[in-house]
Amino acid sequence: MTRTLPHRFHTWRHRRPFGAGLLTALAGAEILLAPVIGVGLIINTGLAGTSGFLLGIVLIGLGLVFWTAPAHRTLTAVFTIAIAFAAFLTTNLGGFLIGHLLALAGAAAGIAWTPATDTEDAAPRQV
Amino acid sequence: MSCHGQGVAPRARLRWNRFAVTLTASVLLTGVLVVAMVQGTLATSFALSSRDMKVSANRIQGNGYITYPSVVTSADGRKHPVVVIAVKSAHVHGLCQSSAIPTPLGRYVLRLHFPARTTSVSVTDLRVSATTINAGLDFSSLQLNRDAASLDAVPGAVGDPGQYGLKALGFAVENVKVRSWSVVSGSLQGQGARMAIGRTEPECF
Numbered sequence: 001m002t003r004t005l006p007h008r009f010h011t012w013r014h015r016r017p018f019g020a021g022l023l024t025a026l027a028g029a030e031i032l033l034a035p036v037i038g039v040g041l042i043i044n045t046g047l048a049g050t051s052g053f054l055l056g057i058v059l060i061g062l063g064l065v066f067w068t069a070p071a072h073r074t075l076t077a078v079f080t081i082a083i084a085f086a087a088f089l090t091t092n093l094g095g096f097l098i099g100h101l102l103a104l105a106g107a108a109a110g111i112a113w114t115p116a117t118d119t120e121d122a123a124p125r126q127v
Numbered sequence: 128m129s130c131h132g133q134g135v136a137p138r139a140r141l142r143w144n145r146f147a148v149t150l151t152a153s154v155l156l157t158g159v160l161v162v163a164m165v166q167g168t169l170a171t172s173f174a175l176s177s178r179d180m181k182v183s184a185n186r187i188q189g190n191g192y193i194t195y196p197s198v199v200t201s202a203d204g205r206k207h208p209v210v211v212i213a214v215k216s217a218h219v220h221g222l223c224q225s226s227a228i229p230t231p232l233g234r235y236v237l238r239l240h241f242p243a244r245t246t247s248v249s250v251t252d253l254r255v256s257a258t259t260i261n262a263g264l265d266f267s268s269l270q271l272n273r274d275a276a277s278l279d280a281v282p283g284a285v286g287d288p289g290q291y292g293l294k295a296l297g298f299a300v301e302n303v304k305v306r307s308w309s310v311v312s313g314s315l316q317g318q319g320a321r322m323a324i325g326r327t328e329p330e331c332f
Binding site: 014015085088097108 | 138139140141142143144145146147149150153154156157160
């Protein structure tokens with residue numbers, strides 16, 4: 001099974017909801033960093049520091065769960081949506097909407113992802 | 128939906144209709160929340176920083192003004208007694224808002240400023256949680272010491288029963304200087320805003 005690195009990455013990527021995890025992790029990073037990059041806008045939103053930090057970390061974690069546990073993608077997506085709304089309500093509108101929408105897109109991609117039928121971790125094909 | 132998979136072996140793919148349904152539903156919910164926030168039924172919950180800020184204006188005139196005491200909690204858990212000023216709609220000339228921010232690189236001042244010579248700024252549903260207020264006042268239809276819970280000049284803003292309340296239908300204030308913990312506005316429209324952050328940036332007062 002010696003294959004080229006790009007090919008192995010390609011295989012790895014297609015066995016899991018890669019885009020869903022990436023979007024969700026990006027959302028977490030954006031919410032984490034929003035107070036740093038958008039310092040001009042967060043003037044009276046200091047709390048966002050605490051809950052933005054926690055929720056950002058959780059979203060990055062959920063992104064990793066999308067990658068490591070593709071079988072649980074629907075549950076992960078539900079959690080991602082819940083955290084996205086928690087972030088929206090408590091932290092600068094979820095990183096000024098950007099992180100919030102990224103997380104929602106990630107969750108939607110997680111729900112929409114369907115594994116290939118020829119891989120061993122494939123779910124039974126639904127019609 | 129069944130296969131329109133490309134090639135012989137069906138590959139992992141996104142079911143775009145599922146993607147669209149999920150995303151549409153959640154974005155619609157977001158839209159509902161945004162509308163609720165804009166209409167003021169859902170308070171934009173931001174916790175306050177541990178620093179107060181300074182707000183000043185050359186002149187504010189508008190309709191619907193109430194004031195009542197309250198308590199706010201800042202991010203460090205401390206409670207601060209404040210005077211809540213709620214305004215239904217107003218025109219503000221020379222609005223300025225500044226906050227000093229200690230950073231690892233020193234003390235920076237962030238200042239948002241509408242120069243007085245530019246057109247006025249229109250605000251609606253303004254809430255200010257102030258600690259000290261200096262201003263020249265001109266109220267009309269004034270009611271002092273009205274029960275704070277019965278204040279009705281500004282939709283959605285009332286104090287606790289038994290507390291002091293002040294209500295005015297029309298007002299104009301000049302040379303306003305407010306130290307405040309939070310400023311929340313349903314809408315704020317103005318042109319010529321200048322926002323700057325810097326170590327040499329002056330505070331509003």
